[in-house]
Amino acid sequence: MTLETDLIRLGDLMLNDRGFVFDPNTGESYQVSATGLRCLRGLQRGATIEDLVADLVATHDVERITVRCDMDAFLWDLKQLGWL
Numbered sequence: 001m002t003l004e005t006d007l008i009r010l011g012d013l014m015l016n017d018r019g020f021v022f023d024p025n026t027g028e029s030y031q032v033s034a035t036g037l038r039c040l041r042g043l044q045r046g047a048t049i050e051d052l053v054a055d056l057v058a059t060h061d062v063e064r065i066t067v068r069c070d071m072d073a074f075l076w077d078l079k080q081l082g083w084l
Contacts, residue, residue: 010044011044
């Protein structure tokens with residue numbers, strides 16, 4: 001899979017405001033937290049990882065290193081699903 005294909009797969013995801021994620025490429029559906037949903041929408045808009053980290057640090061009472069570690073784990077999960 002190429003980066004272009006990966007970005008297309010991420011863009012194909014259907015999201016709703018309650019955190020429901022549907023992957024039309026596999027027919028699978030998932031549930032993500034409000035933060036996960038915010039990150040997925042940001043990635044679909046083209047936000048960088050650093051943009052997402054900065055946004056979460058600015059809007060939550062949490063240290064940057066904690067957000068970055070959690071973001072790395074989330075991105076690993078997305079890679080395992082083939083979305084990145």
